[in-house]
Amino acid sequence: MTKFIDSPYVKELSKITFRLYAHGWDERNGGNVSYRLTHEEIAPYEDTQTVLKNFPIAFDGKDLAGMYFLVTGTGRYFKNVIDFPERDAGLVRITEDGKSVDLLWGFNDGGRPTSEFPTHLMGHKTRLKHHANQRVIMHCHPTNLIAMTFTQKLDERRITRILWKMQTESLVVFPEGVGIIPWMVPGTTTIGEATAAKLESFSSVIWPQHGLFASGSSIDEAFGLIETIEKGAQIWSIVQQQGGKIEQTITDKNLNDLAKAFHVVPREGYLEV
Known part of the structure; x- marks a missing residue:
């Protein structure tokens, strides 16, 4: 056997x-x-x-x-x-x-x-309730995303919009946006409960100055979600290194058109109609 x-x-x-x-x-x-x-x-x-x-x-x-x-x-x-x-x-x-x-x-x-296993279990319990096919949770420390949590206001709408506008694929991969919790001591029931609460409506949760907690229906899906979020943060970091001046961007209209083409629903209130 x-x-x-x-x-x-x-x-x-x-x-x-x-x-x-x-x-x-x-x-x-x-x-x-x-x-x-x-x-x-x-x-x-x-x-x-x-x-x-x-x-x-x-x-x-x-x-x-x-x-x-x-x-x-x-x-x-x-x-x-x-x-x-x-x-x-x-x-x-x-x-x-x-x-x-x-x-x-x-x-x-x-x-x-x-x-962090109790935090994982809290996350699995929540995701199972809303997405029964989800079976993987990953926690890691994506460099550029962590850097953003030092320089940007920890506002879910603001950071989501930045990541959506850094590359065309972002909105398609995480149309619900990214959740954010306050800084907390890892490995505790408190951080587990806060993360699980965000996983009610987000498939990924940023832990400021620490990392990202992400879920998916497979190893590939969870990893791909992390890759896409971090790629957006990396592009944003490079833009800042180049002076931060934006000559052209993906507009809210572009994002709405993209959502319609790929049959995804952006988080309500995050885009201008």
Whole structure:
């Protein structure tokens, strides 16, 4: 029987964590990824059928009871996951009472899920409620986007409009815009609750002076969302380096025309009619 380490899910996680690192968005042990899997997807792997350990979680996960998550480990460097997936990642199942998780595979050196795992679970719970197909959450530190949070007012409409106008694809990829929370200590219930509240209507949430929390229906979709947001921030940064003077831009009319052509609905009130 095929080992879980050879599954497409572990391979996807291993590749994307390295790519996040290679982009410069997950230095050292910064960042984390969780990937919700179904019972049918893990059933073929014999080495996922035994509980190896149990970890308490600081979150009431009763609504997610029985669900499986492939998640990166706390303190683990993203550059290493591709070489040591069974050490730096783990497959866990939420227990029936929602107070802990059973480890079914991975963390073979005694590790445990990322300290941000409760925040991920809060995010999964919210996204499942509104977008049942969403199964991936990524947190990383996109350089240019973080820089914007030092120089721009933390206003969702303002920052969304900047990102939409920096490249034509932005509006198509994230028509709902980007959410923003105040600066908070990471790894806490407080930041998890605030992020989950934003995920009610945004697929991505900016953590000022820290990074981005993004969701998607697949590894590719979540990663592509981050790439597109960061590309907009990068172009904006380059424009500022060139003096910041805008000779031509994507207008609100252009964006409205774009939305109609691609059948997306921009966030209400963000564009001039």
